[in-house]
Amino acid sequence: MTLTIDSIRDCFDGAIPGLIATCSADGVPNVSYVSEVHYMDSEHLALTFQFFSKTRENVLANPFVTVMLLQPHTAAKFRIALRYLRTETEGPLFERMKAKLAGIASHSGMSGVFVLRGADVYRVLSLERVPGRTLPPPPSAINMLSALRACTQGLANAADLDQLIDQTLTSLERHCDVHHSMLLMFDEPGKRLYTVASRGYEVSGVGSEIAMGDGIVGVCARERTPIRLTHTTSDYVYGRAIRESAAQAGFADRLETEIPFPGLAAPGSQLAVPLTLGSRLLGVLFAESPEEMRFGYDDEDLLAALAAQLSMAIHILQSSPDVHEERAAPLPRRAPAGGPAIPIRYYPADHSIFIGENYLIKGVAGAIFWKLVRDYEREGRTEFSNRELRLDPSIRLPDIADNLEARLILLTRRLAERSSDLGIEKTGRGRFRLRVAGAVKPVEIAGNVR
């Protein structure tokens, strides 16, 4: 079998630093370590440009270099002849390598020393295996192709977005040995991602938000590219940093509406892949593990292929028209008031909702909930359709990326977690019911201060 770059991708996972030999224009060879050799495709590799070194000087003067890499597990050695093409200082490749380098730096005690200045792109000229003994490769725990097949079959059986999302995370757990995962949807006008489902955490974190460019999920979303971390690094950690930056920005009084991101406290490996349709971002599929080096190139391919299927399935569901009901729903009756009315506060400034003292949700999902509660209070209505929400001017759904279904899932899940008196139940395609245990007392509060 011919040796190809694709067949030795585990050499590019950054577990073991590579070596690069260069030569100056006047014939003086140079040899140096290279922290990260990144697989781009079967004909291109990218190397980190970190220092203005002799290597750098030589590469610019003479583009022919040789790299030597060691294979994890087998100890096989490979020599690769390369020709330098260009340096990228921003964009998807740069961000992928920057994230990986941050993990490598953290792992090797080089945080603050290893800084990516650029991603040097090379064409592969030849690849040879260095003669020598090797160890047998470990058996792979998962057959990635059969796992992908099982996952996509699961998606095909989902009847709506709610099932689709749950099926995706369930499939990752069942078929791919991924036990900590999240799905975040993109709020395009708000330039944020919000969590609609998670697996493997003490709290679901549904409703938690991540700004574009923030951490591994935010960078993945901004660049529309998978980002993979093979080692823990503080550079991409969530949690306190978000809270601190919010506090510094003078929004300390609004912190009660922050839902904590549910991620692992000490992740060993993380992988985020974008859900896209062409250039349009739908969301991010995120997986993590306490184990270092858990996700390799094959895992990334698996999640990327699954994300592509998921994106297409979401698109098909969003494109199918709502059922045009003939408004035959029976006139609902006001539920009998048992105990005291449930106090519901609504802050129109950011559409945030509090049930009693409990923060529920804000944004579009908050506006939806407020409409439902007001209709219930005024007319006793409990039956609603997606279509009327789309048409309701008070909700102002962003019409470019109409994520009504995703907002309803978010709202339904938050209600299930935060209130035993109120809930949303699906009653059919494009229809649902507001479940209310008693009377409600909605109060709208103008202004910003809570």
Add this chain to the structure above:
Amino acid sequence: MSQSSQPAPVLDAGHVAFMTSGVSINVAARDAHNIPTLTRALGCRVSADRCTVTIFVAVPDAARLLDNLRINGAIAVVFSQPSTHHTIQLKGADARVVAREPDDPALFENFIVALAADLAHYGWMDSYVRTMLSHDDENIVGVAFTPYAAFNQTPGPAAGAPLASTGTP
């Protein structure tokens, strides 16, 4: 060659101690078109006057490197201690293949033991290091050269600077 034409050694005793302590050694050469190649070495010896460094490489792995050295003698050797990242690089222009000495196999074994011990800091198994450095003693050749320049290559702000004295004469 007269004694007076011998250049002053670029290495002091501290550098020599580091180079021969069982650190990772890799060697580069280049062909007539300035295309570089590289090979892992299996140990190092330094002459008493510190003017001649001999590193050991295995054929057939090093065949192309040796071909290049025979033609032009240009060599670069990097010595690096994985646990500390301490790294130095030597340059030579007169590299040539030299005869082995009787006690060389012991030097190779000591080298592997020391490097394996250092790599154990990263959790590398002894079996992995031994496989990586596997060789047939009979196929190892020495390459000697006179270092004319030496550089600090430890990652950080001082990387690339000429090698500073270790304070050990």
